[in-house]
Every structure is written in C-alpha cells, then in structure tokens.
Amino acid sequence: MKQKLVIGTRGSKLALWQAQHIAACLRERYPEIAIELKHMVTTGDRILDVPLAKIGGKGLFTKELEVAMLSGEIDLAVHSLKDMPTELPEGLVLAAVTDRVDPGDALISPQYKTLDNLPAHARVGTSSLRRKAQLLNVRPDLTIVDLRGNLDTRLKKLTTEKLDAILLAVAGLRRLGWDEHITQILPQDICLPAVGQGALAIEAREDDPETLALLAFLNHEPTRQATLAERTFLAEVEGGCQIPIGVYGEIKATGQLSLQAVIMSPDGQEAVHDAIDGSPADASLLGHTLAVRMLDNGGREILAKLFAGEM
Structure with missing residues (x-):
C-alpha cells in the first residue's frame, strides 16, 4: 500500500476547505497513509480583471493541477465538478464524484432579500453568463455587473462596488459555514444550476490503480450518474x-x-x-x-x- 498521497489544491478558502475535507476522509479511512496538500495557482486564479467568458471558461481552474498530476508531482486533485471540462486530458480520470450538496444559486441582498423585491434597474453582480441570462429572463430591467474573485472577495464587493445583490453557489457558502449571507435560494424554475454544481470531483491518473482503488469509497453513485447526464x-x-x-x-x-x-x-x-x-x-x-x-x-x-x- 502507498505510504503517502499528495493532494493538489488551489489556494482559495473554498478550494482549501474542499481539499482538506477530502484529506480528512482519507486520513480517517487510511490512518497509516500520510496525506499531504500541495498548493498551486491556476490561470483562473491569476486573471481576475477579465470576465471568465472572455478567457476561455472551462479548464481555467484545473489545468495546472492536471499538469502536476500527469508529471507525478501530485497524486490527485480535488475540484468543484462545475469547474471541470467535459473532456479530461489523456491519462486522467474522474476517480470519484462526491455526494452533492445543494446545487442551487443563492441571492445575497442584505437590503432587499429576494429577487422580487429588487428595485427596477438594481445592480446585481455575477461572473456567470448562465446566471445572468436566467436572471434577465425574469427581470430584464436589472443591471448585471461582472463579479470575479474568490467567495470572500465577491462578498466584500457587494459593499465596495455598491451592488444591490450578488449571486453565488449555495454549496460553496454552506461548505464555508456562510449560510447567514444567503437571503434567497433561487427556485430552479428561475435559475437552473451549472453542470455538476454542488458536487466535488476527485481526479487522478488512469495508470495509478492503487490510488484509484483508495479513492473509490468517496464516490457517490447517484450523484455520479446524475452529473454524467x-x-x-x-x-x-x-x-x-x-x-x-x-x-x-x-x-x-x-x-x-x-x-x-x-x-x-x-x-x-x-x-x-x-x-x-x-x-x-x-x-x-x-x-x-x-x-x-x-x-x-x-x-x-x-x-x-x-x-x-x-x-
């Protein structure tokens, strides 16, 4: 059996929570194996002044981790499944998809609380074209403002950018214990989630059967089937x-x-x-x-x- 597993992770609070959560699961299951975290910076972390849609979208938060995996620098990486491209690089596989947390989108509006209560032409921050389009479908009067950065950065911008509301994934807020910021979870007839939203993906090398076997217990098959669709x-x-x-x-x-x-x-x-x-x-x-x-x-x-x- 392996003596050590190295987990690659981005440095944001949410990414670290996700990696540490999986590390804790592995330590509990395999106390004899040393579990280490290696922090890495991705393209999506470096470029914060350009909308995601203009710099390529999928893969922005995974590529550097995948290169490190293929080189053997790390054994596995933990991602938000919604950040993963639908096609993985040759030699890498989804070793596990975890049980999904709430897949919804949260409206955060300390003053107005709900989408219906937002005044005409209210300024709403989001970096997601999916959220923007679905919001404008029901409230075409809204002014959508691009919002980049980690969760804590985006929450601060609610005040510093004088926004009336922002939209964030429910799962990320809940994982960090920030439920109190949520003023409304948008119903799915208004806003359907992104692919894989709410689930974690564990990525590893295809030619590393021992690691794949060690990770198998983390897989939640109903979530894997739903997100495969x-x-x-x-x-x-x-x-x-x-x-x-x-x-x-x-x-x-x-x-x-x-x-x-x-x-x-x-x-x-x-x-x-x-x-x-x-x-x-x-x-x-x-x-x-x-x-x-x-x-x-x-x-x-x-x-x-x-x-x-x-x-």
Whole structure:
C-alpha cells in the first residue's frame, strides 16, 4: 500500500476547505497513509480583471493541477465538478464524484432579500453568463455587473462596488459555514444550476490503480450518474462558461433519473427548455438525447447567433 498521497489544491478558502475535507476522509479511512496538500495557482486564479467568458471558461481552474498530476508531482486533485471540462486530458480520470450538496444559486441582498423585491434597474453582480441570462429572463430591467474573485472577495464587493445583490453557489457558502449571507435560494424554475454544481470531483491518473482503488469509497453513485447526464448534455451542446446553459439531473424517489435543461441567449430573451426521464444506467444516453432534441428545437439557432456575434 502507498505510504503517502499528495493532494493538489488551489489556494482559495473554498478550494482549501474542499481539499482538506477530502484529506480528512482519507486520513480517517487510511490512518497509516500520510496525506499531504500541495498548493498551486491556476490561470483562473491569476486573471481576475477579465470576465471568465472572455478567457476561455472551462479548464481555467484545473489545468495546472492536471499538469502536476500527469508529471507525478501530485497524486490527485480535488475540484468543484462545475469547474471541470467535459473532456479530461489523456491519462486522467474522474476517480470519484462526491455526494452533492445543494446545487442551487443563492441571492445575497442584505437590503432587499429576494429577487422580487429588487428595485427596477438594481445592480446585481455575477461572473456567470448562465446566471445572468436566467436572471434577465425574469427581470430584464436589472443591471448585471461582472463579479470575479474568490467567495470572500465577491462578498466584500457587494459593499465596495455598491451592488444591490450578488449571486453565488449555495454549496460553496454552506461548505464555508456562510449560510447567514444567503437571503434567497433561487427556485430552479428561475435559475437552473451549472453542470455538476454542488458536487466535488476527485481526479487522478488512469495508470495509478492503487490510488484509484483508495479513492473509490468517496464516490457517490447517484450523484455520479446524475452529473454524467449533465456533462454529456454539455459536451453535446459544446457549452462552457461562455454559453448560457443550465442543466440539472436528479435521481428521484422512483429510481428514475430526471434531467432538465435550458439553453438561453445571453440577454435571456430567447430560451429553449426541455426535460427527460429514464434509467440512471442510461445517464449518458439521456444527456445526449435531451441535447439533440433541444438543439433541434431552437437551441442551435440561439448558439449560432451567439457564435456569430449577434448577441
């Protein structure tokens, strides 16, 4: 058995919490193995003055960690699943997907509390085109302000940038014990989450079966199946941070996998919604089928306009 496992992590408070959480799980399971954390800086951490959509979206927070994994510098990396590209570099695999925390989006507005109470032309901060489009779909009067930085930085900008509200992932706030900042969790009929939002992904080398075996207990199969459907949907639509797409998969009490999604124009004025149900064993097929159906029913036209620069 291995004597040591090195976990690669970004340096933000949330990334460190996530890595330390997985490290604690590993130490409890394998007290005889030394678990170390190695801090790394990613492209997404370095470039904070440009909207995510303009610097490439997916992979911004994972690439440097993946290079370190492939070189053997680290054994595994812990990511927010929503930050991971749908295609991993050759030689790397998803060793585990953890049980999902609340996948929703939180509105933080100390003064107005809820989306309905925001005044006309209120200034709302978010770095996500997905959140922006879905918000403008129901409140086209709002002024959306780009908001970058770690969670604590974005919370401070609520005051320093004189914003009326900001949007953040519920899961990140809860992991850091910052629930008190949440004034409303947006219902999914207003804002569908990002692919994989709320789940952690453990990435490791494909040619390291011993590490893969050690990590297997961290996998939560219902979450893995649901997020596989989401990731397949995204891969088929060829979306990323630069495309307004919301998608959410869930294993219902009936045992069926329910997948719902939306493709939107950035201004929120054009939208294609749809949903599909089926066996969790067919997760990938369900994601593919729903994506093709939505592209055929207007999604392709929305994306074509977006890529042509008409939106």
